[in-house]
Amino acid sequence: MQKQVRDYTKLKLIVLSIFVLGLLVVAGxxxxxxxxxxxxxxxxxxxxxxxxxxxxxTDRYGRDMLSRVIMGAQTTIYSALLxxxxxxxxxxxxxxxxxxxxxxxxxxxxxxxxxxxxxxGMVFAIAVAGVTGGGIMNAIIALACISWPKFARLSRSxxxxxxxxxxxxxxxxxxxxTGIIIVRHILPNIAGPILIxxxxxxxxxxxxxxxxxxxxxxxxPPVAExxxxxxxxxxxIQTAPWVILAPGAAIFITVVLFNLLGDTVRDVLDPxxxxxxx
Amino acid sequence: MKHYILKRLFQLIPILIGITLLxxxxxxxxxxxxxxVMEQNTGGILSEEAKEKARRELGLDxxxxxxxxxxxxxxxxxxxxxxxxxxxPVFSTFISKLPATIYLTVASILxxxxxxxxxxxxxxxxxxxxxxxxxxxxxxxxxxxxxFFVSLLLIYFFALKLEWFPVxxxxxxxxxxxxxxxxxxxxxxxxxxRQIRATVLEEWNKDYVLGARSRGVSEKRILYFSVLKAxxxxxxxxxxxxxxxxLGGTAIVESIFMWDGVGKMAVDAITMRDxxxxxxxxxxxxxxxxxxxxxxxxxxxYFDPRIRQEEC
Numbered sequence: 001m002q003k004q005v006r007d008y009t010k011l012k013l014i015v016l017s018i019f020v021l022g023l024l025v026v027a028g029x030x031x032x033x034x035x036x037x038x039x040x041x042x043x044x045x046x047x048x049x050x051x052x053x054x055x056x057x058t059d060r061y062g063r064d065m066l067s068r069v070i071m072g073a074q075t076t077i078y079s080a081l082l083x084x085x086x087x088x089x090x091x092x093x094x095x096x097x098x099x100x101x102x103x104x105x106x107x108x109x110x111x112x113x114x115x116x117x118x119x120x121g122m123v124f125a126i127a128v129a130g131v132t133g134g135g136i137m138n139a140i141i142a143l144a145c146i147s148w149p150k151f152a153r154l155s156r157s158x159x160x161x162x163x164x165x166x167x168x169x170x171x172x173x174x175x176x177x178t179g180i181i182i183v184r185h186i187l188p189n190i191a192g193p194i195l196i197x198x199x200x201x202x203x204x205x206x207x208x209x210x211x212x213x214x215x216x217x218x219x220x221p222p223v224a225e226x227x228x229x230x231x232x233x234x235x236x237i238q239t240a241p242w243v244i245l246a247p248g249a250a251i252f253i254t255v256v257l258f259n260l261l262g263d264t265v266r267d268v269l270d271p272x273x274x275x276x277x278x
Numbered sequence: 279m280k281h282y283i284l285k286r287l288f289q290l291i292p293i294l295i296g297i298t299l300l301x302x303x304x305x306x307x308x309x310x311x312x313x314x315v316m317e318q319n320t321g322g323i324l325s326e327e328a329k330e331k332a333r334r335e336l337g338l339d340x341x342x343x344x345x346x347x348x349x350x351x352x353x354x355x356x357x358x359x360x361x362x363x364x365x366x367p368v369f370s371t372f373i374s375k376l377p378a379t380i381y382l383t384v385a386s387i388l389x390x391x392x393x394x395x396x397x398x399x400x401x402x403x404x405x406x407x408x409x410x411x412x413x414x415x416x417x418x419x420x421x422x423x424x425x426f427f428v429s430l431l432l433i434y435f436f437a438l439k440l441e442w443f444p445v446x447x448x449x450x451x452x453x454x455x456x457x458x459x460x461x462x463x464x465x466x467x468x469x470x471x472r473q474i475r476a477t478v479l480e481e482w483n484k485d486y487v488l489g490a491r492s493r494g495v496s497e498k499r500i501l502y503f504s505v506l507k508a509x510x511x512x513x514x515x516x517x518x519x520x521x522x523x524x525l526g527g528t529a530i531v532e533s534i535f536m537w538d539g540v541g542k543m544a545v546d547a548i549t550m551r552d553x554x555x556x557x558x559x560x561x562x563x564x565x566x567x568x569x570x571x572x573x574x575x576x577x578x579x580y581f582d583p584r585i586r587q588e589e590c
Contacts, residue, residue, distance in 0.1 A: 114292075114293055115292075115296030115297060115300060118293050122529055123563045123567075124564075126545070126556075128304065130544075131556070215545055227426070230427065231426075237430060237438065248424075248430065248431070256422045259421065
């Protein structure tokens, strides 16, 4: 019975990984896959409802929505991935160093992370993006500023739990230097929880990047990005709802996929947690 | 208890200094070209002398730390400068828009409680049965929808197609708050239904429940008198903590529904590059957030008999 459950979870992980990889490949090769140029305007063809030529219709400049949604996948998904990689790497490194050495360095950095955590997430992101004047990179920086402390705290607490174990003491006695102890002995043991948090964060970050772009603080038009595409379509919601539905559904499906993947990764790596949740 | 509150208040000081310093530096970077923004907004071309004069008036020619000191003193006396756009004092504008945001936040929290508490408990009680799966399915969906998409969907169906509620504004009494409230509550309720379910289940699997069961106490009695009572504390704390993040999370929803609160004010200010307004928004939202979280923490300590005992 137990084995069956585990096999089923593994199968789920494989299937979901294939879907997510497929999505990443489509997003990565977007410029080769689009049926039409997502940036060429054709005003005579504006706001056409979905039909056989334009499966998802056209926007107010006559641009093919399907092509723009595919192109937008590249902007939105890869921005979110970049963001998650940056905060995971920086956050965990800071957390590991703090947890391992402790002392003044640890207190100072933890107080700094307290300050970032004291801002309600979106408020600070809005402020940073507003001051730096929008643009997708600035949106990523803004979200990175408020998101790294989570990973720093997570890895710090994990390191503190691990560093007094006997095998670490043994490694020290055997003459390993600190770098080797952190990378070879501590990191593999704390990577699980960090990876789970990182994968579960991708969906949230996609929504936040799209949210900032929706407010005009992320990707700027004409760049195809799901959030800004929806923002541009707002005024046409009554006459041409497909302009909003297409990118909206794209965000939703992508976030669902990444959230399912995150849940499954957690079930595989941390069966204890699964028992609590089910 | 008193000792604990004092300790927490003391810990608040460095955080408040951090918040203000960070906001100050952020705006300092931005306002290097504040004079240019003013020049653009007035439409005229200013002479170099006029620009210098404006810089002196804004105190931009003084050393950085001194500028921070002056600025902090002004803030503490409620003077946060004037809006570059409207010329009105920023602090009083912020205060005048705050009630609308609080109104929206409180309504969303209430709706979230109404949805997520019964559903979370129900899902836990019916664990791994069809109802549990249905509830978990919907909470998963709700968790994967960005709030700007939810608000546009609600506008499309309930305001444009069915015409039950106004599309935007906060002028039509209770009708105008329904859609923004639902937008915010759908995402939050999805999250909390899952957490409440997990909390109730965790409590349900504790030894004292087994003990009560073996003494022949009925399942219903265990649920209502023991499990729920013990879970409530966690649930209340979760909700109190979410007030803070919700206050900040209303910006997108406010600007979609043209809800005249501080979130919309901030988004508008960014478009106009009206830095004093953005600054006031960031600082005050952070301060409110920190204070609300502190109160939630204190409530948790006050009501949890386990922690209370440790304190004494």
